[in-house]
Amino acid sequence: MGNAELLSIHVHPVKALRGQAPREAVVEPWGLAGDRRWALIDDGGKVVTQRQQPRLALAAAELAPGGVRLSAPGLEPLTVPVPEPVGTVSVELFGDKVEAVLADADAHRWCSAHVGAEVRLVHMDDPAIRRAVDPEYALPGETVSFADGYPLLAVSTASLDALNSLIEQGDHPGEGPLPMNRFRPNLVVAGTDPWAEDDWSRLLVGEVEFRVAKPCGRCVVTTTDQDTAGRGKEPLSTLGRHRRLGGKLVFGQNLVPLSRGTVRVGDPVRVLA
Numbered sequence: 001m002g003n004a005e006l007l008s009i010h011v012h013p014v015k016a017l018r019g020q021a022p023r024e025a026v027v028e029p030w031g032l033a034g035d036r037r038w039a040l041i042d043d044g045g046k047v048v049t050q051r052q053q054p055r056l057a058l059a060a061a062e063l064a065p066g067g068v069r070l071s072a073p074g075l076e077p078l079t080v081p082v083p084e085p086v087g088t089v090s091v092e093l094f095g096d097k098v099e100a101v102l103a104d105a106d107a108h109r110w111c112s113a114h115v116g117a118e119v120r121l122v123h124m125d126d127p128a129i130r131r132a133v134d135p136e137y138a139l140p141g142e143t144v145s146f147a148d149g150y151p152l153l154a155v156s157t158a159s160l161d162a163l164n165s166l167i168e169q170g171d172h173p174g175e176g177p178l179p180m181n182r183f184r185p186n187l188v189v190a191g192t193d194p195w196a197e198d199d200w201s202r203l204l205v206g207e208v209e210f211r212v213a214k215p216c217g218r219c220v221v222t223t224t225d226q227d228t229a230g231r232g233k234e235p236l237s238t239l240g241r242h243r244r245l246g247g248k249l250v251f252g253q254n255l256v257p258l259s260r261g262t263v264r265v266g267d268p269v270r271v272l273a
Helices: 054-060 104-113 157-168 236-242
Strands: 006-011 024-028 038-039 061-066 067-072 075-081 091-092 097-102 120-122 152-156 187-190 201-203 208-217 248-257 263-264 267-272
Touching: 006 120, 006 263, 054 104, 061 208, 067 104, 067 187, 091 201, 104 120, 157 187, 157 208, 187 236, 208 263, 236 248
Parallel strands: 152 187
Antiparallel strands: 006 187, 024 263, 038 120, 061 067, 067 075, 091 097, 097 120, 152 248, 201 208, 201 267, 208 248
């Protein structure tokens, strides 16, 4: 894997919304700076994602000075300031109870208008204390933002090409080839062999070292067209035949940073172990 490099970087400021692709990003212990620090919750406090509301794919969020800028078809863009952490609400994410700070009423109205249901926007003020990584796969003290379970997700272009070849030979060839945005990664790596990430345990991306926690189990979000919010059968149908591990359909690897620093597009990617 001598010529592997970081092809692209993806930051999703609001969980489940479209993100942005900067040329570089600061790596914090709980993920890329600004990634998934915001999330939507329903009236019961449960986090709302594309699993329940595929329309979220059509809204976008980008980091803005002192907050986040939201945009979606048919709505005026809205810049939401980071709320003062004067009080928190309890949020449920995959069974985890997490404390978060409510955004302002304008943000709730805007998000509800897009979704077509009552939702509220919340912000994680301090990931260092709010949510631990799954202890089964974590080292002591590791924390995470509103990402599904781990600070970062890495995917390789070679594995996506291999998956698309399998889709072409499968039951729903008309649904392929799938673009990388179906998998909502943080780091996209080029120059590897297909499925090389199965053997990674420690990785150096530029100046930053990562621990590979576990393969990423995939869900219905991957079947959601990120441009139309329509759903199909792929890639889950093909992953179910070719990439089943421990009851999960896997694609990509979950990473935990072991050091701080900045990753940049074009950085060399080296397997340390």
